[in-house]
Amino acid sequence: MVKYKFPDGFWWGSAASGPQTEGRVKGDGKADNIWDHWYKKEPEKFFNQVGPQNTSKVYQSYKEDVQLMKKSGHNTFRTSIQWSRLIPNSDGKVNSEAVKFYDDYFNELLENGIEPFVNLFHFDMPMRLQEMGGWLNRETVEAYVHYAETCFELFGDRVKKWFTHNEPIVPVEGGYLYQFHYPSEVNMKHAVQVGFNELLASAKVIQKYHETNLDGEIGIILNLTPSYPRDENSPADVKAAKIADAFFNRSFLDPSVKGTFPKELVEIVTELNMLPEMEEGDLTLIEENTVDLLGINYYQPRRVKAKESAKNNEMAPMPDDYFDDYEKPGRKMNPYRGWEIYEKGIYDILANIRKNYGNIQCFISENGMGVEGEERFTDENGKVQDDYRIDFIKDHLRYVHQAIQEGTNCLGYHMWTCMDNWSWLNAYKNRYGFIAIDLDNNAARTIKKSGEWFKTVSDNNGFED
Numbered sequence: 399m400v401k402y403k404f405p406d407g408f409w410w411g412s413a414a415s416g417p418q419t420e421g422r423v424k425g426d427g428k429a430d431n432i433w434d435h436w437y438k439k440e441p442e443k444f445f446n447q448v449g450p451q452n453t454s455k456v457y458q459s460y461k462e463d464v465q466l467m468k469k470s471g472h473n474t475f476r477t478s479i480q481w482s483r484l485i486p487n488s489d490g491k492v493n494s495e496a497v498k499f500y501d502d503y504f505n506e507l508l509e510n511g512i513e514p515f516v517n518l519f520h521f522d523m524p525m526r527l528q529e530m531g532g533w534l535n536r537e538t539v540e541a542y543v544h545y546a547e548t549c550f551e552l553f554g555d556r557v558k559k560w561f562t563h564n565e566p567i568v569p570v571e572g573g574y575l576y577q578f579h580y581p582s583e584v585n586m587k588h589a590v591q592v593g594f595n596e597l598l599a600s601a602k603v604i605q606k607y608h609e610t611n612l613d614g615e616i617g618i619i620l621n622l623t624p625s626y627p628r629d630e631n632s633p634a635d636v637k638a639a640k641i642a643d644a645f646f647n648r649s650f651l652d653p654s655v656k657g658t659f660p661k662e663l664v665e666i667v668t669e670l671n672m673l674p675e676m677e678e679g680d681l682t683l684i685e686e687n688t689v690d691l692l693g694i695n696y697y698q699p700r701r702v703k704a705k706e707s708a709k710n711n712e713m714a715p716m717p718d719d720y721f722d723d724y725e726k727p728g729r730k731m732n733p734y735r736g737w738e739i740y741e742k743g744i745y746d747i748l749a750n751i752r753k754n755y756g757n758i759q760c761f762i763s764e765n766g767m768g769v770e771g772e773e774r775f776t777d778e779n780g781k782v783q784d785d786y787r788i789d790f791i792k793d794h795l796r797y798v799h800q801a802i803q804e805g806t807n808c809l810g811y812h813m814w815t816c817m818d819n820w821s822w823l824n825a826y827k828n829r830y831g832f833i834a835i836d837l838d839n840n841a842a843r844t845i846k847k848s849g850e851w852f853k854t855v856s857d858n859n860g861f862e863d
């Protein structure tokens with residue numbers, strides 16, 4: 399008997415991405431993406447100057463890793479195909495080394511009873527396309543459709559859960575507003591165009607997938623940060639929170655699930671005279687090709703108050719012209735990542751999806767806690783005693799359970815991440831995995847206490863307290 403029992407067939411597992419785990423080896427045929435390029439250009443921007451070429455060596459060790467996934471209770475696992483690996487050159491030709499790698503990786507997962515969920519784009523624009531503007535350029539949308547169709551043809555007989563993007567707002571924020579992704583611009587007009595083209599690409603690929611006779615599903619993975627006003631009785635705070643919600647959540651959630659754009663956002667972008675360039679038929683295409691399944695990444699809430707600080711005119715226009723961030727007194731923090739931990743947020747998101755988004759089938763596609771210097775919790779047997787991670791997961795799962803009891807159509811829970819991996823500019827600073835990686839010892843793997851605990855949760859389809 400377990401107190402928190404989950405529905406039969408619940409997806410227990412974790413998420414990762416190609417660029418953060420695979421690494422590069424000689425002769426693999428992979429071309430540079432924006433991360434490879436940025437690291438070559440400005441290595442000092444990356445924590446301890448660790449770049450994307452080594453990462454966790456999954457390219458070589460995926461067989462061992464699949465066994466570790468089994469030992470840590472996975473029945474499902476998400477990764478992404480690297481576009482710059484599969485189609486390295488502008489001739490559109492497929493790299494046979496890449497096909498062999500992904501074939502073997504997905505087969506290995508399936509043979510071990512772990513269903514692969516495959517995402518097509520995880521922040522990793524091929525450099526050859528970025529040189530022509532990346533998502534700013536409509537030709538990238540067409541190239542992406544070709545790439546996605548190639549993936550469906552090659553792997554669609556075995557992969558039954560596809561995702562068009564992971565957190566598409568992040569390349570917008572990181573690349574074109576807040577400078578933590580390449581090309582590190584501050585340009586609202588570009589931000590809007592990039593967001594629109596990502597959405598158009600997603601809808602086109604959903605349409606293509608539905609036209610095939612493959613019997614799987616296609617969705618999108620969004621990072622949802624529920625926006626809470628400082629004071630719910632203050633109309634100005636509530637309005638500020640609504641605008642933040644429109645910018646960072648509804649911008650992708652509404653078109654992906656409902657096929658429409660939030661009116662608050664359209665009004666702002668129209669006033670700024672920054673509506674994106676589009677062609678006739680684009681809006682209908684977006685309206686008619688919505689997702690089958692929604693992945694929800696949840697890490698932190700967004701707390702907002704009415705704008706009190708002066709507008710930074712040098713940067714304007716920016717989303718922050720319409721609200722200020724608010725620090726709730728007494729908030730619980732993850733000090734390493736600087737993110738607030740607010741477990742109930744996961745429930746609020748699921749309740750919102752149930753009430754306002756047709757109760758579409760969804761799952762928690764990422765949730766997790768990055769800890770710096772985690773080696774210090776290693777015991778004499780070499781195991782990381784990460785009890786704080788077990789508590790973190792339980793505290794969130796209780797809320798997921800409650801949402802399911804109330805009727806939310808939530809089908810699974812994936813942790814970020816399986817094994818410690820390379821986190822963009824933060825490289826290996828914060829460790830998130832169920833499985834520790836020893837970078838000084840050829841990336842040797844050891845299951846953490848949380849990984850063993852997760853196996854019991856998966857075996858029991860729930861937990862006791």
Ligand code: BGP
Nearest residue numbers: 564565735768814821822824828
């Ligand atoms: C999500 C991304 C992941 C991952 C994770 C942890 O936003 O989908 O790629 O990196 O966050 O965040 P970070 O690596 O920035 O600490």
